[in-house]
Amino acid sequence: MGQMQSKEKLMFNHVRSGNVEGIRALCLEGANLEWMDKEGNTPLILACKKSKLYDVAQTLIELGANVNAHPPAPRDATPLYHAARRGLEKTVKLLLSNGVNYDCQTPLQQARYYKYTKVVRAIENHICVFSGWMREFYGPSLLGVFAPQLLSRRVWVVIIPTSSIYPKPYKFELVVYASLKDAQPRVVMALRNPHLKEPEEMHPNTSVTIVDNDNKKKSLKLAPSIEEGRQQLKWFCDACKGIPQPVRPPVVVQTVLPSAPPLADYDTEAVEEGPMHYPLSGSTTPSASVGGGNTEDGGSSGQCLICMDAPSDGICVPCGHVAGCMSCLTQIKSHASECPICRANIHQVMKVYRV
Template identity: 50%
Template sequence: MGLQQSKEELLHQQVNYGNVDGIRTLRGQGAGLEWIDKEGKTPLMLACMRPDLFDVAKVLIELGANVNAYRPGSHCGTALHHAAKKGLQQTVHLLLSHGAANPFIPNDDCNTALELAREKGHVNVVRAIEGRLSLFCGWMRENYAPAFLDAIAPQFMTRKIWAVILPREVRTPTRLLKLELAIYPELQASKPRAVLKLWKCQIEQPKLNHLTLPLSFLTKEQKYNAAM
């Protein structure tokens, strides 16, 4: 006769089955929500790996599951890491809107949720995370002409790019915020063409997605003008 399963293990199984009523019942009987399976995943992490378990993820969060729980190990991390890696845009929105407060945290493979989404080619997830975090995102024009042509006909030597300015850490009042500028060749690109570190930049009164953010911090070799 096998060992009797705990309420926590039974709840984890109900997550796998997509049984919302069973989850609510077990929670009402005192089952915890942070039980870890042999692969190191909590119930919420499991729910955030499958599109068919979106409603289960909502219920788990409603019942008090920790959206910021972190599990060590290769390919692990937080629930946001799992959702981003799988390309689950709706689940990513759910986690970010319910307190996934540190999307900059790397997993044990040194990847953030955004980096995983970029690497896997999940464009919608990349745009969702950047849209939530960015100080600026929008179309700009890149000047790629040699200096002498730039002086003669600058309007013919530019191309549209999608630019995003992101913080690289949670903002604190005691230190300067580190920023990076990600440049994409087009809106549907998941991987940036270039990422420029803006460690020494200071932006006063930043506004989310504000299209008139001054770009005077760029070097002469990086001429970016707001698109008309």
């Protein structure tokens, strides 16, 4: 017994010093990779506490170390917990890609608390049932009826299970971030039998209102981030209800037609930094339409989408949307500086002459 114990202690010494070859040799001699010291550390837990021991953690996993190992309560801290608490993004991704399935929520809370944004994104991508850009409505409801684009903001929305420790069915929560650069959410709402006010099948409205059952006065109104987003909205509503989601489609990067200038800020943040973004079936590429008749940008009547009175004669640059009259678009550029349709930054407003 004493010989076995000394062998395990030697394993810990090799982990601390980063001696990968020594670890492999001890493993061949029968060393127990799950041996736990008095502080509740396994060799893998110890390796996940320092960034310089990433290669050691990788080696231990290759040799069969349990990525879900944890000491008894009250410590009960997994390798993922220690890596997330220290902001070790590379180690966190290593663990997630090798079968972590025990309590991802506590490490996520630690990453949020210490503001490790990339770690938060990595864990949420691993456990979420929905994630993507949406529009959140705010302000007086009356104004929202007449000028919804002026009273909405682009937010990153995630739906995750509240616990992975207990058997299914899981309980879920809705998490809203102001941007992908934020580690701490602006809104967290429990989804226990959520009350959803969904749009009717043929209704032009494409927004959903979620009412918090714990606080009836607390509600959230969300819509797809781009037009023709009914498929995204359906995915979102199904996820809120706990309905199993289909296999996630791959990320689709929308490109711009040659007739319009390139979009500098059109959802590139979601593609580069975000965990995933649901593509919209049948989605179209935004283009600058300056002709008359039915257009995506100006509506069937060619009226301003904001004041609904003046003709739609202003084009947002660089996105190319004919979104309203010159007066309204100029005011938006001076305040919000976002296109009312796609939320891309407005660098310039130009007048369109219809013939």
